[in-house]
Amino acid sequence: MADQEPDGSASRPLLSLRNVNMTFGGVKALKNVSFEVLPGEVHCLAGENGSGKSTLIKVITGVYKPEAGAKIDYDGQSHAHMSPVTAQAGGIQVIWQDLALFPEMTVAENIAFQTVTGRWPRLVNHAEMWRVATNALQRLGVTLDVDLALHNFPIAQRQIVAIARALVGEAKLVFMDEPTASLTQSETDYLLDIVRNLSASGVAVVFVSHRLAEVLEISSRVTVLRDGALVGVYPTKGLTQSRITELMTGKTFDYSVLHRDLSTSSVMLEVKGLSRPGEFEDVSLTVRRGETLGITGLLGAGRTELALTLFGMRKPRSGAVVLDGKPVRFGSNREAIAAGVAYLSEDRLSLGLIQPQAIADNMVIASLDKILSGGFFSSDRKRSLVSGWIRDLGIKIGKQEDAVSTLSGGNQQRVAIAKWLATEPKLLILDGPTVGVDVGARAGIFDIVSKLADTGLAIILISDEVPEVYFNADRVLHMAQGRIVGEYVPGATSLQAIEGAVYA
Amino acid sequence: MRRFVRSHATELALLAVIAVICVFLSFATDRFFTLGNAFDLLNTSSVNIIFAVGLLVVLIAGGIDISFAVAASVVQYLTATVLGWIGGGNWIVGLIIAGALGVALGSINAFLIQRFRIISIVATISTFNIFFGLLMFFTGGVSIYNLPDWLTTRVVLFEREMADGTWAEITLPVLIMALCVFATWALITRTTTGRQLYAFGDNPEGARRFGINIGAMQFIAFGWLGLMAGIAGLVQAHYAQEVVPNALYGRELDVLAAVVLGGARLGGGKGSVLGCILGVLLVSITQNGLNLMGVSPFAFKMIVGAIILAAITLSNPSIERLLPFPKSRRAAS
Numbered sequence: 001m002a003d004q005e006p007d008g009s010a011s012r013p014l015l016s017l018r019n020v021n022m023t024f025g026g027v028k029a030l031k032n033v034s035f036e037v038l039p040g041e042v043h044c045l046a047g048e049n050g051s052g053k054s055t056l057i058k059v060i061t062g063v064y065k066p067e068a069g070a071k072i073d074y075d076g077q078s079h080a081h082m083s084p085v086t087a088q089a090g091g092i093q094v095i096w097q098d099l100a101l102f103p104e105m106t107v108a109e110n111i112a113f114q115t116v117t118g119r120w121p122r123l124v125n126h127a128e129m130w131r132v133a134t135n136a137l138q139r140l141g142v143t144l145d146v147d148l149a150l151h152n153f154p155i156a157q158r159q160i161v162a163i164a165r166a167l168v169g170e171a172k173l174v175f176m177d178e179p180t181a182s183l184t185q186s187e188t189d190y191l192l193d194i195v196r197n198l199s200a201s202g203v204a205v206v207f208v209s210h211r212l213a214e215v216l217e218i219s220s221r222v223t224v225l226r227d228g229a230l231v232g233v234y235p236t237k238g239l240t241q242s243r244i245t246e247l248m249t250g251k252t253f254d255y256s257v258l259h260r261d262l263s264t265s266s267v268m269l270e271v272k273g274l275s276r277p278g279e280f281e282d283v284s285l286t287v288r289r290g291e292t293l294g295i296t297g298l299l300g301a302g303r304t305e306l307a308l309t310l311f312g313m314r315k316p317r318s319g320a321v322v323l324d325g326k327p328v329r330f331g332s333n334r335e336a337i338a339a340g341v342a343y344l345s346e347d348r349l350s351l352g353l354i355q356p357q358a359i360a361d362n363m364v365i366a367s368l369d370k371i372l373s374g375g376f377f378s379s380d381r382k383r384s385l386v387s388g389w390i391r392d393l394g395i396k397i398g399k400q401e402d403a404v405s406t407l408s409g410g411n412q413q414r415v416a417i418a419k420w421l422a423t424e425p426k427l428l429i430l431d432g433p434t435v436g437v438d439v440g441a442r443a444g445i446f447d448i449v450s451k452l453a454d455t456g457l458a459i460i461l462i463s464d465e466v467p468e469v470y471f472n473a474d475r476v477l478h479m480a481q482g483r484i485v486g487e488y489v490p491g492a493t494s495l496q497a498i499e500g501a502v503y504a
Numbered sequence: 505m506r507r508f509v510r511s512h513a514t515e516l517a518l519l520a521v522i523a524v525i526c527v528f529l530s531f532a533t534d535r536f537f538t539l540g541n542a543f544d545l546l547n548t549s550s551v552n553i554i555f556a557v558g559l560l561v562v563l564i565a566g567g568i569d570i571s572f573a574v575a576a577s578v579v580q581y582l583t584a585t586v587l588g589w590i591g592g593g594n595w596i597v598g599l600i601i602a603g604a605l606g607v608a609l610g611s612i613n614a615f616l617i618q619r620f621r622i623i624s625i626v627a628t629i630s631t632f633n634i635f636f637g638l639l640m641f642f643t644g645g646v647s648i649y650n651l652p653d654w655l656t657t658r659v660v661l662f663e664r665e666m667a668d669g670t671w672a673e674i675t676l677p678v679l680i681m682a683l684c685v686f687a688t689w690a691l692i693t694r695t696t697t698g699r700q701l702y703a704f705g706d707n708p709e710g711a712r713r714f715g716i717n718i719g720a721m722q723f724i725a726f727g728w729l730g731l732m733a734g735i736a737g738l739v740q741a742h743y744a745q746e747v748v749p750n751a752l753y754g755r756e757l758d759v760l761a762a763v764v765l766g767g768a769r770l771g772g773g774k775g776s777v778l779g780c781i782l783g784v785l786l787v788s789i790t791q792n793g794l795n796l797m798g799v800s801p802f803a804f805k806m807i808v809g810a811i812i813l814a815a816i817t818l819s820n821p822s823i824e825r826l827l828p829f830p831k832s833r834r835a836a837s
Contacts, residue, residue, distance in 0.1 A: 061713075063713070084713065084714075085715050088714075094713070096713070098709075099710075100707065100709060100710035101707065102702070102703045102706040102710060102773065103706060103707070103773070104706045104769075104773040104774045105699075105702060105703065105706060113703065114714070115696075116699040116703075117696070117714050117715065118696060119717065122696045123694055123696075124693075124696055124698075124699055148510075148511075149511060
């Protein structure tokens with residue numbers, strides 16, 4: 001612990017950074033950035049992917065050393081750079097986007113892991129661990145079976161475990177990196193309550209989120225970064241979502257509903273009474289050529305299960321699927337791909353793309369037959385196909401040979417889209433295409449989706465963010481507990497009405 | 505109970521397989537279900553169990569080691585030589601020398617992995633060849649029979665004469681094995697270092713962010729395996745009453761299979777001492793049973809391979825679906 005307590009006056013910052021510079025491989029990740037957090041405030045750090053938010057957090061938590069000249073004042077002490085040990089000892093805790101939890105270990109061990117760190121071996125005090133873990137959960141007002149291995153819990157509860165872990169460290173300053181990215185609306189509300197409680201108990205919270213509605217709701221000040229440089233620090237009062245977006249991207253966007261005339265367009269997909277007991281029941285829907293059908297609903301409503309069934313990865317118990325006039329029954333997703341169905345997974349990081357492999361290889365993986373030349377793999381053909389997609393989708397990359405993991409979220413999603421376009425699909429299912437993608441890049445992805453629809457592709461867009469389907473789909477289906485419970489046409493029904501129905 | 509079943513599914517599945525095999529062998533042979541045979545099994549499995557608990561620590565930390573068995577051969581040779589120089593010694597001195605040499609060889613692996621960022625399988629395949637190559641080169645493949653008396657004298661800790669006049673005996677290797685098992689169990693489940701090893705194997709990046717010393721983790725894991733391998737080497741020399749340079753060559757794969765069978769995950773973060781022991785026992789019980797049944801030794805490898813496959817399929821996580829109480833959808837209470 002630092003031996004000085006903050007004096008509690010709001011004028012004196014808990015953390016203050018000046019002249020922070022960071023360079024990675026010749027690229028300036030942070031340019032002369034300064035940043036300030038007051039004790040107990042909820043401060044939002046906003047910026048697009050690649051704007052330097054994560055780098056800044058890593059500088060503050062001691063993962064990275066900033067270039068010489070930086071000055072970090074934390075809790076009354078000055079540092080040229082932090083180290084993970086001093087940061088943690090000083091009460092700086094981070095809830096990383098990937099949570100940094102240990103899936104095979106128990107909830108208690110995950111929360112109270114700090115009790116077993118340290119250089120010198122000691123005996124593990126299981127009783128202490130248990131006590132610390134249950135106390136932390138109690139502070140959050142949560143009950144979990146702390147003796148169960150973490151991998152048994154869904155992601156929302158792992159998030160809670162990560163927050164509980166931060167509390168154990170006698171936190172004074174907690175960073176939350178995209179804490180709500182994989183949470184449903186009610187879980188998000190619950191999390192925001194927890195953040196308010198933390199703040200009220202004197203813990204400063206730095207909140208990073210791509211969901212600007214949350215940012216406006218929870219924070220008192222917003223620091224905006226763009227391309228590694230500070231844009232400014234703004235009081236949240238008086239900011240709007242579009243203003244933040246403008247500050248983050250330096251561009252203006254307009255939001256309007258689609259107005260496409262699809263009355264003459266033929267039906268591409270017809271689903272009748274599709275059921276998989278326990279997952280979804282009696283689902284009927286149609287999608288026309290050139291139409292984007294939005295499906296929204298809370299996490300666990302059966303949206304992803306439905307998508308996977310249409311993609312041939314699960315077999316329906318009953319019901320029929322007609323694709324492009326032909327009844328289909330897929331035995332596997334290979335058959336579905338061959339029939340013209342493409343599915344963009346919700347979990348791009350682990351399922352959608354092969355992160356360590358080259359961008360070009362990822363793009364051609366679902367359509368390898370197209371780059372064969374006389375039965376052999378043709379590098380030239382691959383190169384020319386890939387260049388075409390990179391141009392068409394406006395993907396920003398260094399080299400085709402770079403690993404996918406080097407790209408930002410938005411660009412990764414474009415690579416994933418390119419992968420499926422390469423299979424020349426008739427039906428494209430996008431499941432949560434903007435999870436972990438920032439505002440500017442989202443608009444770019446929906447531009448692409450809209451252009452694809454105009455070429456006659458039928459698109460199913462699944463998202464738990466109602467505005468996303470509202471502004472980007474021709475029709476919106478509301479799914480709840482495995483059933484379609486509502487159908488809306490954006491414009492004819494207001495966004496608030498649909499949100500009211502979905503989040504009720 | 506339910507939680508125990510869920511967190512020990514692999515161990516329970518292995519126990520069930522072992523029980524089935526034991527019941528079968530008890531009826532199929534006269535000799536299997538005797539105290540003498542049970543003790544024999546323990547005596548002969550001791551060396552492999554010591555290796556196995558050592559390897560377990562490396563697997564938990566997310567590594568793998570191919571070199572430990574030939575490292576044990578190197579340790580045998582060097583220990584016999586050093587004991588010759590100092591003129592005899594005793595068990596304590598012998599174990600200290602063998603353990604220290606083992607730690608040194610294990611540390612070479614850790615050094616290569618940590619300093620040069622070589623992945624552990626490649627690093628240890630290299631050291632496997634280097635250790636074995638050096639050993640064969642310098643010894644010319646010649647065995648040592650001239651060992652100190654204390655090392656070649658059987659030490660019987662417990663004996664009982666059976667009705668048929670044979671002796672059921674527990675010998676020193678079993679005691680040493682028990683100590684190694686206990687020490688490893690205590691290390692990985694009862695010390696903070698052990699929990700750090702699990703965490704490091706489970707999520708290296710997460711562990712790093714907690715400020716855990718990654719290099720230290722590698723040295724502890726490979727050092728511990730080295731220590732166990734050194735001890736196992738000396739015990740094996742005692743058991744065989746000679747030091748043959750290629751006696752342990754190939755043992756690494758048997759032990760690796762047994763440890764993975766016991767539920768340790770290649771990739772880290774998972775594995776238990778109990779599972780490890782059961783894995784070794786399953787293999788040795790099978791071999792023992794085949795022996796007693798008079799099956800041709802040429803068929804052993806094939807049958808053992810099949811048993812390993814069957815057991816690993818049974819202990820697959822998907823087997824949880826067959827349990828009487830299915831995994832609940834919401835684990836929160």
